[in-house]
Amino acid sequence: MAKYTEDAGKLLDLVGGKENISAVTHCMTRMRFVLVDEGKADVKAIEELPSAKGTFTQAGQFQVIIGNDVADFYQEFTKISGIEGVSKEAAKAAAGANQNPAQRIMGILGEIFAPLIPALICGGLILGFRNIIGEVNFFTDGGVFDLEHGTKSIADMWTFWNAMYNFLWIIGEAVFHMLPVGICWSVTRKMGTTPILGIVLGLTLVSPQLLNGFSVATASPEDIAAHTYDFGFYSFLGTGYQGQVIASLMAAFVLVGLEKFFTRITPEVVRMIVVPFMSLVPAVFIAHLVVGPIGWAIGDAIANAVQWGLDSNFRVLFAALFGLLYAPLVMTGLHHMTNAIDSQMVSIYEYTTLWPMIALSNIAQGSAVLAMTVLQKKNDRAQQVNIPACISCYLGVTEPALFGVNLKYKFPLVCGMIGSALAAMVCTGFGVKALSIGVGGIPGILSIRFDYWLIFAACMLIAIVVPFVLTLIVGGKQLTASERGLAVAGAPAAGGGATVMVEVTADAPAADAAPAVPGSLVAPLSGTVKPIDEMPDPVFSSKCMGDGLCIEPAADACEVVAPADAEVAVTMPASNHAVGLRLANGMELLIHVGIDTVDMGGDGFTCYVAQGDHVQAGQRLLSFDQDKIRAAGHPTVTAFVVSAPGQARDISFAAGTDAVAGETAVVDFKA
Known part of the structure; x- marks a missing residue:
C-alpha cells in the first residue's frame, strides 16, 4: 500500500x-x-x-x-x-x-479594480494637493489673506505654484479622466481576452475627437454641431465618457463577449485577422450608440432626484439618504453627475449645499479605513493598502478605500455610510454652504463659507468618530485572526471554548552575517526577516506547516538561494513559485515565494533545479519578478519554514534583521 x-x-x-x-x-x-x-x-x-x-x-x-x-x-x-x-x-x-450572483459580481468587480488601485491612490493624492493650491481662494486681489472674500488661490499668487498646479493635472487627467482605458484593460485581462483591444476601446471612449463628457452640460451649439456625427439615416452627438465607470464596464464586457464569440467560430488560420476586427469595431459602435446613452440616462435620473431632494421640505431626510448612498454611487461612477448640479447651483446662487455632504462622505469612508488600520496593525499585507487608501480618502478620493478595503470586508463600508448619513443630516439641517466644489475630504472645509466653519467642523467630527467607533466594534467581532494579523495560540477547547489570539511581538536578536556552517542556515532571500507569525497567510502564520521565518524581499531581490547543502525534495514545475529541500540530517525546509502565487501559473518565475538535485549553500534555486507578482495582486513576502526537524534539536530563528541571501545566518540548531 x-x-x-x-x-x-x-x-x-x-x-x-x-x-x-x-x-x-x-x-x-x-x-x-x-x-x-x-x-x-x-x-x-x-x-x-x-x-x-x-x-x-x-x-x-x-x-x-x-x-x-x-x-x-x-x-x-x-x-x-x-x-x-x-x-x-x-x-x-x-x-x-x-x-451566489451578488458574491460573484462583487468578486469580479474586486478583481477588476484591484490592479487600478495604485494609480487611483497616486491620482487621489495629486488631486488633493492641486485642490489646495489651486481651487481655494485664500487671498483677495490685494494679496490679503481672506477665505470669505478671497478671489485668488495660491496658484494665482505665485508663478511656481501656478506651473505646479497646471503640470500636475497631466497625471490627474491620466488617472481619472482616462479611467475608462484602465477599466477596459482590466476587464479584458480578468476575462482572459486581449488586453490591447481593451486599451484601444477605452481610448475611443475618451478620444479628444469627442465632446468631453464633463463639458456636455455647458457645451455651446457650435461645440455640439462640431461633434455631431451624421450618417445620413442617423446622427448622434459624439460624447466622451471621461471618468465614467458603468459605461466603461458595459463596453468592455461587450468587447469580451464579441471576442469570445468570434474566437469560437473563426478558423484558427484567419483568427488573428478576423477576431480583432470583428470584436473591436462593433464594440466601439455599441459603446457609443447604446451603452453610452444608457449610462447618461441613468446618471440624469439620479441627478434629477438629487436636485428635487435639495429643493424639498424633506431636505434633512434627503440628506440622510444621500449621505448613506453616496459611497455606493462612487463605486458605480455615477457620482460624477453631481458635478453638474453643484456647478449650476454655484453659478445661480453663488453657493452649493450638496458639495459639503460629498466631502463628509469622503471623510466617513476614510475613517472606516482608519479603524481598519488599527484593527489590522499586525497585518502587513493589509496595511499596504489601508494606509495609502485612508490618506487618499481623507484628501477626497474614495475609490482606493472603497474598492481596496471597505467593499472587500463590507462592514467598514456600511459603518462609513451610517456616519456619513448622520453628518449629512446635521450639515444640511444647518444649511451649510460651500463656495466652490472640488475640495473633498478633510481639506473640504477650505471650500466652506467661513461663517459655517464651526458647524462644518462639528459635522466632520461626526463623520470621523461614528464610522471609526462602529468599525472598531464590528471589526473586533467580524475579522478573523489571520485578517487581523494575529497568531492563533490555541485551538478551541473540546467544550466549545474560544480560540485564544495573541499578538506576535517577539523579535529574536539579529544574527550577524556569516557563511553557511553545520548547525546554521543562511537566508534564502535578501530582505527584512520577520517571525513566521507575521506571514499574512493562515497556513504559515499558524505554524501548521512548521516554525520558521518570513522575509519581505529587498527592492532589488529577485533570486532564492539554497540556505545550506541539501537535496531538492520537491518543486512545482507548473508554477515554479516554491521549492522543498532536505538536509543530510533529515531536516526538511520549504521556501514559498509570495502568497497565492500558484495562481500565476509560473508567469514571472523560473526554477533552476529539479527534484533529486543536490545543491550547495548559496546556489540559485528560483528567480522571480516582484513587479509581476504585485501586478497580479499578490504580496511578495516569502515563507522560510522548517517543515520537519529531522535529527536537529534546539532550533532557533533570528528575526528583526536585514538579511543578505546566502550570507546572513537566520536559523541555528544542534545537528
Missing part, C-alpha cells in the same frame, strides 16, 4: 464522497477542493487524519493542508477517487459557481 492510500481514501469519504466534489487540485502545501455542499465535509475528522495539518475555506475553495508531500497525496487521492484533477484556473472557476 502506498504511503497515503489510507488517508486519501478516508479524506474522500470525509469531504462527502465523489458526488460532493465539483473540482480538485493542489498547490505547494494543500489540497484544494470545490465542494457541492461544504456542510457535508467533516472538518474535525479531516483534521485528525495523520496526513492533514489543518483546513480552511477561502474564495469558495475548501483547502486541506498536507505539506511538502501534497503532490504525492494528490496523485493517490485522484487514483482512489477516480476524479480527474483540474487546473487551478478551472478550480477557481468552479469555486465561483458555488457563490
